[in-house]
Amino acid sequence: MDTCTKVTKEWLNTQEYRDKNFAREKLVINPAKACQPLGALFCALGIEGSLPFVHGSQGCAAYFRSTLSRHYREPVAAVSDSMTEDSAVFGGQSNLIEGLKNANALYSPKVIAMFTSCMAEVIGDDIKAYLGNAKEQEAIPQDLPVALANTPSFKGSHITGYDTMLKGLIECLATPRQADKINDRLYVVPGFDTYTANLREYKRLLKVMDTPYTLLPDQSDVLDAPNLGTYELYPGGTPITEMNDALNAASFLCLQTYSTPTTRKYLASKEVPVEAISMPIGIAGTDKFIESVAKFTGKEVPEEITLERGRSIDAMTDAHQYIHGKKFALFGDPDVLIGVVSFLLEMGGEPVHIVCTNSTPLFKKAMESLLASNPYGQGATLYAGKDLWHLRSLLVTEPVDMLIGDSHGKWAARDANIPLVRVGFPITDRVNLHRYPIIGYSGVINLITMIVNTFLEEKDRTSTDTYFEMMR
Structure with missing residues (x-):
């Protein structure tokens, strides 16, 4: 190491440099967050037969997929309509329509979860209108559900995108709440939780407590599937039938507070009972989770x-x-x-x-x-x-x-x-x-x-x- 480099490195460790570092306002260096579309993709993976669809460039889609694949060491299925410079000038409607047509023909999803990247948001693409045009042109069947989420990369973070996509999926798939059709289920929302073992632990605890539940979304079998020698495009996920009945839930329990506010607000607007607690880490956090579930079931906490x-x-x-x-x-x-x-x-x-x-x-x-x-x-x-x-x-x-x-x-x-x-x-x-x-x-x-x-x-x-x- 030359003298200049050594002196600079030593200066970076001083209080003087720390003061200058904390004085910066317009520059961000290595933020501890990802962008909204990554969170939306992760959320979409947790629904049965769901195909995440990026309305944006191929490079963005590759980044989201590779980041998740590196974490899980599993393949991550998602598609993109590959917007380019032409799309940035003339709009991405033609890409979106062709992309939907190809995605449905090739992958036969039960639901498409569409979300945006920064390019689509900057030029102001109206994905709801484009979707209507796609169905009018019979690019996809009229009855194929397509959930929508606007997820600009330049604001919020991955937890914002997760929340927006979850609200979009419920809005797309759930039938209206009816007082005479309220089910007995507790819908549990884990939030942006990338530990497949956490999701399985929630399900185990809910089962031990004899709780009728739905985990929404559930990526545990999607991103931690067994190696049985064959590839399954859509393993696991929250069943579509339980998504359809989500607004008739007896109650929702959100296990993260800051990755679910939009979803909670939507549920409350539909008069669905909803509670949010802190992520059950540690004794106090887990105690609160167990107490909330026990209150819902009305049963004693099992000895186990x-x-x-x-x-x-x-x-x-x-x-x-x-x-x-x-x-x-x-x-x-x-x-x-x-x-x-x-x-x-x-x-x-x-x-x-x-x-x-x-x-x-x-x-x-x-x-x-x-x-x-x-x-x-x-x-x-x-x-x-x-x-x-x-x-x-x-x-x-x-x-x-x-x-x-x-x-x-x-x-x-x-x-x-x-x-x-x-x-x-x-x-x-x-x-x-x-x-x-x-x-x-x-x-x-x-x-x-x-x-x-x-x-x-x-x-x-x-x-x-x-x-x-x-x-x-």
Whole structure:
């Protein structure tokens, strides 16, 4: 390394550079979020026979698919109408109509979930009108359902797109609510949750609690399908029949607050009972989920779940000394951050830096309230709207013991010489983490295992022979 490079690198680690870094306003460097259409595509995958359809360029569609494929290591089915420069000038109607015709002929979907990219939004394409014209021209059958979502890439984030697409799917597929046809089902919305194990854990807990339920959407078998030697284009997903009956639900339970506001508002406008709780991470979060389900069913909490809770508390007791007093930095989506910070506070961990690029005023208020409610949260600061380059400055000028976030945090963690525990989306440099739940009481044990064992690995790696112990 030459002298100039060395001096520059050292300056990047100073308080002077941190102050300049935080003074920037018009430049974003490595935001901890993705764009709306990616979230819309992910949502659409969770419906039976659903084909995600990108009204935009082929490059955008390739990015969404590759990002999800790298996280899951699974193929992700989606199509695009491949808008080009001509479409940007003359509009994308001809691309959309031809794309719908080809998609239906080649892939025979039960529903097409159409959403937009930034090109279509900038030129103002009216996808609802274009869809009507496509059906008038018999490009697709009149009775083929096509859900619509406007998802401009230049505002919001992936969780906004997820929410908008979910509302569009319910609006497209669900029949009107009728007082004499209310079903007995609890419709559970997991939110933007890319852990297939979380979705399976929700279903297991609901089954143990003898709850008639529908998970909406459900990507667990779509993005974690078994390898049986044959390829199935549409494995799993929330059944269309249960989508049709969604507005007749006895109740909706949303397990994320900040990735579902548009959907909740739509449900409320249709007089559907709806409750939103924090993502059930940690003991308190899981307790709230179990209480909400028990209130819906009117039944006692089964002993099996009580025993699970006891085992998770035992695991917390066994590992408490390894987390108590440790300082953490975190970044990610609002719902995940609320859950993981709550868990750390339960363990006596001390969050210091919390970066949320796609923060909202409601999230900021909720996080600050959570931190203020616990003595271990008093030293924490939430950096709303900041990015991972801001986070790097924080880590090198105000060190912590561990960083928690997705794979994009590995460079900042390396520069700060601290371990990174991977939680969130995307995780592209480790395998199978999406197959381990971080929600529920089993999720408590998994989080403890990941965090504590990482600390112990670090301790072993840096210990001299004198302190290289068999027992930690």
